Amino acid sequence: MGKTERKERERKRRKDRILNAAISLIEEKGFEKTTMEEIAERAEFSKGTLYLYYNDKSSLFQAIKKRALKYLHDQFLQILQKDLPGAKLVHEMMITFLDLIHENATFTKAMMLYGKKSEQEVEATDGTIQEDCIQLENELLMLIVRSLQIGVQDGSINTKLDPKLLALQIGFQMNGMIQFCLTGSNKKGLQILDEKNMDLPDLMEQFLQTQFSQAG
Amino acid sequence: MGKTERKERERKRRKDRILNAAISLIEEKGFEKTTMEEIAERAEFSKGTLYLYYNDKSSLFQAIKKRALKYLHDQFLQILQKDLPGAKLVHEMMITFLDLIHENATFTKAMMLYGKKSEQEVEATDGTIQEDCIQLENELLMLIVRSLQIGVQDGSINTKLDPKLLALQIGFQMNGMIQFCLTGSNKKGLQILDEKNMDLPDLMEQFLQTQFSQAG
Amino acid sequence: MGKTERKERERKRRKDRILNAAISLIEEKGFEKTTMEEIAERAEFSKGTLYLYYNDKSSLFQAIKKRALKYLHDQFLQILQKDLPGAKLVHEMMITFLDLIHENATFTKAMMLYGKKSEQEVEATDGTIQEDCIQLENELLMLIVRSLQIGVQDGSINTKLDPKLLALQIGFQMNGMIQFCLTGSNKKGLQILDEKNMDLPDLMEQFLQTQFSQAG
Amino acid sequence: MGKTERKERERKRRKDRILNAAISLIEEKGFEKTTMEEIAERAEFSKGTLYLYYNDKSSLFQAIKKRALKYLHDQFLQILQKDLPGAKLVHEMMITFLDLIHENATFTKAMMLYGKKSEQEVEATDGTIQEDCIQLENELLMLIVRSLQIGVQDGSINTKLDPKLLALQIGFQMNGMIQFCLTGSNKKGLQILDEKNMDLPDLMEQFLQTQFSQAG
DNA sequence: GATGAATGAGCATTCATTCAT
DNA sequence: AATGAATGAATGCTCATTCAT
Numbered sequence: 077m078g079k080t081e082r083k084e085r086e087r088k089r090r091k092d093r094i095l096n097a098a099i100s101l102i103e104e105k106g107f108e109k110t111t112m113e114e115i116a117e118r119a120e121f122s123k124g125t126l127y128l129y130y131n132d133k134s135s136l137f138q139a140i141k142k143r144a145l146k147y148l149h150d151q152f153l154q155i156l157q158k159d160l161p162g163a164k165l166v167h168e169m170m171i172t173f174l175d176l177i178h179e180n181a182t183f184t185k186a187m188m189l190y191g192k193k194s195e196q197e198v199e200a201t202d203g204t205i206q207e208d209c210i211q212l213e214n215e216l217l218m219l220i221v222r223s224l225q226i227g228v229q230d231g232s233i234n235t236k237l238d239p240k241l242l243a244l245q246i247g248f249q250m251n252g253m254i255q256f257c258l259t260g261s262n263k264k265g266l267q268i269l270d271e272k273n274m275d276l277p278d279l280m281e282q283f284l285q286t287q288f289s290q291a292g
Numbered sequence: 293m294g295k296t297e298r299k300e301r302e303r304k305r306r307k308d309r310i311l312n313a314a315i316s317l318i319e320e321k322g323f324e325k326t327t328m329e330e331i332a333e334r335a336e337f338s339k340g341t342l343y344l345y346y347n348d349k350s351s352l353f354q355a356i357k358k359r360a361l362k363y364l365h366d367q368f369l370q371i372l373q374k375d376l377p378g379a380k381l382v383h384e385m386m387i388t389f390l391d392l393i394h395e396n397a398t399f400t401k402a403m404m405l406y407g408k409k410s411e412q413e414v415e416a417t418d419g420t421i422q423e424d425c426i427q428l429e430n431e432l433l434m435l436i437v438r439s440l441q442i443g444v445q446d447g448s449i450n451t452k453l454d455p456k457l458l459a460l461q462i463g464f465q466m467n468g469m470i471q472f473c474l475t476g477s478n479k480k481g482l483q484i485l486d487e488k489n490m491d492l493p494d495l496m497e498q499f500l501q502t503q504f505s506q507a508g
Numbered sequence: 509m510g511k512t513e514r515k516e517r518e519r520k521r522r523k524d525r526i527l528n529a530a531i532s533l534i535e536e537k538g539f540e541k542t543t544m545e546e547i548a549e550r551a552e553f554s555k556g557t558l559y560l561y562y563n564d565k566s567s568l569f570q571a572i573k574k575r576a577l578k579y580l581h582d583q584f585l586q587i588l589q590k591d592l593p594g595a596k597l598v599h600e601m602m603i604t605f606l607d608l609i610h611e612n613a614t615f616t617k618a619m620m621l622y623g624k625k626s627e628q629e630v631e632a633t634d635g636t637i638q639e640d641c642i643q644l645e646n647e648l649l650m651l652i653v654r655s656l657q658i659g660v661q662d663g664s665i666n667t668k669l670d671p672k673l674l675a676l677q678i679g680f681q682m683n684g685m686i687q688f689c690l691t692g693s694n695k696k697g698l699q700i701l702d703e704k705n706m707d708l709p710d711l712m713e714q715f716l717q718t719q720f721s722q723a724g
Numbered sequence: 725m726g727k728t729e730r731k732e733r734e735r736k737r738r739k740d741r742i743l744n745a746a747i748s749l750i751e752e753k754g755f756e757k758t759t760m761e762e763i764a765e766r767a768e769f770s771k772g773t774l775y776l777y778y779n780d781k782s783s784l785f786q787a788i789k790k791r792a793l794k795y796l797h798d799q800f801l802q803i804l805q806k807d808l809p810g811a812k813l814v815h816e817m818m819i820t821f822l823d824l825i826h827e828n829a830t831f832t833k834a835m836m837l838y839g840k841k842s843e844q845e846v847e848a849t850d851g852t853i854q855e856d857c858i859q860l861e862n863e864l865l866m867l868i869v870r871s872l873q874i875g876v877q878d879g880s881i882n883t884k885l886d887p888k889l890l891a892l893q894i895g896f897q898m899n900g901m902i903q904f905c906l907t908g909s910n911k912k913g914l915q916i917l918d919e920k921n922m923d924l925p926d927l928m929e930q931f932l933q934t935q936f937s938q939a940g
Numbered sequence: 941g942a943t944g945a946a947t948g949a950g951c952a953t954t955c956a957t958t959c960a961t
Numbered sequence: 962a963a964t965g966a967a968t969g970a971a972t973g974c975t976c977a978t979t980c981a982t
Contacts, residue, residue, distance in 0.1 A: 090945095108324060111971080111972060111973080112972075112973060112974080113971095113972075113973090121946080121947090122946060122947045122948060123947085123948070123973090123974085124946070124947055124948065124949095124974085124975080124976080125945075125946055125947070127973095127974070127975080128944095128945070128946075132973075132974075133972095133973065133974090210479065213478060213480070214479070214480040217480050217481065218480070236502075237498065237502070238488060240484045240487070240488070241484065241488060241490070241495065241498070243484075244481055244484055244485070244495065245465070245495065245498075245499055247468065247481070248464075248465050248467075248468025248469050248471075248472060249461065249464050249465055249468055250468065251464075251467065251468035251471045251472070252463065252464025252465055252466065252467035252468040252471075253464050255464075255467045255468075255471065256464060256467070262429060263426065263430070264429065264430040264433050264434070265433070265460055265463070268456045268457065268459075268460055269460070271456070272454060272456070272457060274457070279457065279460065279461065282453065282457070282461075283461055286451075286452075286453070286502065286503060286506055287502060289506075290502055290505075290506075327954085327955060327956080328955075328956060328957085329955075329956090337963080337964090338963060338964045338965055339956090339957090339964085339965065340957090340958080340959085340963070340964055340965065340966095341962080341963055341964070343956095343957070343958085344962070344963075348956075348957080349955095349956065349957095540756060543975085543976060543977080544976075544977060544978085545976075545977090553942080553943090554942060554943045554944055555943085555944065555977090555978090556942070556943055556944065556945095556978090556979080556980085557941080557942055557943070559977095559978070559979085560941070560942075564977075564978080565976095565977065565978095642911065645910060645912065646911070646912040649912050649913065650912070667934075668934075669930065669934070670920060672916045672919070672920070673916065673920060673922070673927065673930070675916075676913055676916055676917070676927065677897065677927065677930075677931055679900065679913070680896075680897050680899075680900025680901050680903075680904060681893065681896050681897055681900055682900065683896075683899065683900035683903045683904070684895065684896025684897055684898065684899035684900040684903075685896050687896075687899045687900075687903065688896060688899070694861060695858065695862070696861070696862040696865050696866070697865065697892055697895070700888045700889065700891075700892055701892070703888070704886060704888070704889060706889070711889065711892065711893065714885065714889070714893075715893055718884075718885070718934065718935060718938060719934060721938075722934055722937075722938075738966095759950080759951065759952085760951075760952060760953085761950095761951080761952090769967080769968090770967060770968045770969060771952090771953085771968085771969070771970095772953090772954080772955080772967070772968055772969065772970095773966075773967055773968070775952095775953070775954080776965095776966070776967075780952075780953075781951095781952065781953095
């Protein structure tokens with residue numbers, strides 16, 4: 077019988093319980109100010125138990141990042157399988173991205189900030205997770221490249237740029253938007269969007285349109 | 293006589309000494325790992341003296357941010373005074389930005405990250421600095437808007453977008469590029485730039501060209 | 509049938525497996541730094557199982573000591589049965605001792621240090637083991653005394669001292685040598701031995717010769 | 725004026741206060757079981773203050789060892805300056821040693837045990853102290869060697885052994901006796917001394933007499 | 941008998957901040 | 962203005978031990 081299997085599933089469930097506790101706490105108090113003690117408390121585990129599932133605080137936080145990247149990766153893959161013009165594929169991917177931000181800021185925050193601050197601040201703890209994240213990030217970028225190539229081929233995208241460079245530009249735009257979202261402080265930006273009665277997805281759409289319809 | 297004046301100047305000089313010490317240390321060890329003790333040591337002050345000039349650690353770090361913003365603001369103002377087409381003004385501003393990153397990553401890091409992570413993590417310590425920063429950020433954005441308006445008017449910029457929205461997009465792109473720079477990990481992105489024999493300023497130029505030459 | 513017997517033997521074998529794991533680990537990492545977890549792992553038992561065989565960590569460590577003492581006791585007994593002059597008996601006993609150090613430092617370390625540091629540090633856990641050790645230590649001393657008495661009687665030992673006092677002195681010397689061995693730091697001592705081209709057994713022999721040939 | 729001087733003296737006094745607190749606590753509870761918290765409490769300092777004077781727990785403990793060695797070194801030097809036959813010099817040194825044990829067991833314990841257990845258990849923390857201790861230990865040994873040489877020359881010591889080797893043997897005996905003292909458990913040994921109405925200094929005297937009067 | 945998940949008290953260490961001088 | 966000794970709350974992490982299965 078699948079005894080080991082069940083065990084493994086149980087373990088996964090507990091790891092998730094901890095992850096969720098961590099995410100919600102980070103959402104409330106910020107990264108550095110969230111303590112292992114509190115995470116344990118919210119996950120209804122004892123402090124020591126946390127260390128049964130994650131080597132240390134750093135690993136726990138990186139696991140959040142990995143989860144976010146994995147989620148996005150899955151979504152991107154599903155989008156790619158749809159029978160849509162390339163331009164639309166890219167557009168859907170970006171919307172998915174922006175949705176994620178709205179639904180779960182911490183998730184996105186983790187994906188963006190943690191392990192990105194400065195290499196000195198993130199000591200390698202669990203090399204595997206670190207590697208996995210880099211791998212996922214690369215694949216995410218490549219999925220956008222693929223969609224762009226499809227778009228160029230099916231004529232839905234009209235650009236003078238190389239798909240890879242365009243993907244990079246789209247990635248930067250995405251990143252900038254995320255930063256914007258994670259930062260409440262940029263009042264002026266919000267005000268501009270308000271004035272024009274637009275939201276971020278609208279702006280993203282406009283951005284893509286500009287990029288995808290370059291005069292020859 | 294300018295006794296008070298001289299005093300004030302002296303004070304400013306000492307504040308700067310502290311700021312520089314902090315910046316160089318952060319560059320070496322990262323934000324959170326830089327201690328007041330070390331900053332004091334490098335600034336050749338005693339720990340207690342730091343508190344004579346900055347209310348607390350948070351204020352000190354925000355002051356770094358403010359300084360970066362101020363520097364940029366000054367640069368942008370000077371650029372705006374040049375007798376150049378609007379498109380070129382924007383371009384120069386962006387190059388100035390990218391230069392700053394290369395010259396002083398911490399500076400940029402401070403500007404981007406600190407006080408942006410999550411509002412919970414930045415307790416209001418020195419309201420004034422906080423306000424100043426927001427003000428500067430807004431003005432920075434508006435200086436880009438102005439340049440865009442000039443460009444539209446002088447015909448160097450051809451866009452269907454509202455200048456304010458375009459400024460926002462340019463800002464996002466800028467932000468994304470900074471993130472990219474501050475993050476060593478994005479190997480794929482670097483690889484793409486390498487392949488095409490391009491660097492970030494090149495990509496920025498391409499980006500602006502696309503934005504500024506939209507077919508009617 | 510010897511069902512209980514077999515069970516008992518099995519139990520003994522498992523206790524030994526644990527003991528050996530503990531000894532090898534202590535050898536590698538030192539006393540305090542060896543954890544029950546690691547011992548269990550190396551013994552290929554689960555952590556909980558250890559407690560089926562030893563009441564607690566302290567008991568486990570004392571068991572190591574006891575085993576060392578028992579080994580020596582057995583050796584001493586065998587030596588005593590040999591048809592040799594008393595002086596030679598003592599000499600062989602000491603050599604056996606020094607050999608043990610070289611062959612298994614942890615063993616000796618356990619015998620010397622553990623449970624000897626300070627009485628506060630060894631809470632009575634398993635009174636029996638504690639008692640057994642004291643008993644064995646006493647018997648060890650008495651076996652030396654017996655050998656000395658034999659030596660005095662057969663003329664191989666010429667001393668003005670009471671055999672018991674002499675045994676005590678020999679014991680002290682032994683102890684001192686063990687300390688010396690367990691301590692890598694005493695560079696000067698090693699250097700002296702080197703200079704004279706001697707090793708510890710040589711020095712012990714010299715020591716015994718001096719003790720055993722006192723002018724009337 | 726000696727402002728710096730006074731400061732330094734004050735600092736020394738505070739370091740001593742901490743050391744004394746540590747010694748008395750170790751005496752009561754044993755090495756490993758004494759916590760920094762308790763030491764701070766007894767020294768009437770806050771926990772953090774301890775770290776202003778000693779880098780870490782290990783350093784603090786090694787400082788105890790160093791103090792003991794220094795004390796002995798001073799005593800040995802004074803003895804050496806006395807106008808006495810060499811045999812008497814050695815004898816006085818040993819008595820000084822034994823006295824130290826009786827007066828301050830922890831002191832001696834520190835000197836003997838700490839940093840001697842096993843090299844794995846004592847990570848180098850404050851290299852200086854470590855070095856100082858080794859240096860002192862060597863000098864201690866050499867002072868005995870000098871006394872022996874004097875004794876051989878003035879005829880108070882009659883031995884076939886090389887002074888250095890003899891010093892080593894005396895050192896081992898000393899060590900053995902210390903072990904014996906630090907270990908309450910060796911009941912048999914105590915019983916023997918009792919029977920003969922002797923104490924450790926008596927036995928040491930006897931030991932030295934045997935060593936110093938070897939028939940040619 | 942064996943397991944291993946869970947515990948939670950315990951510990952060393954850090955560091956921003958204060959304040960008497 | 963400057964100091965730097967002192968603080969003490971806070972935190973990440975360890976590990977012997979227990980107990981339900």
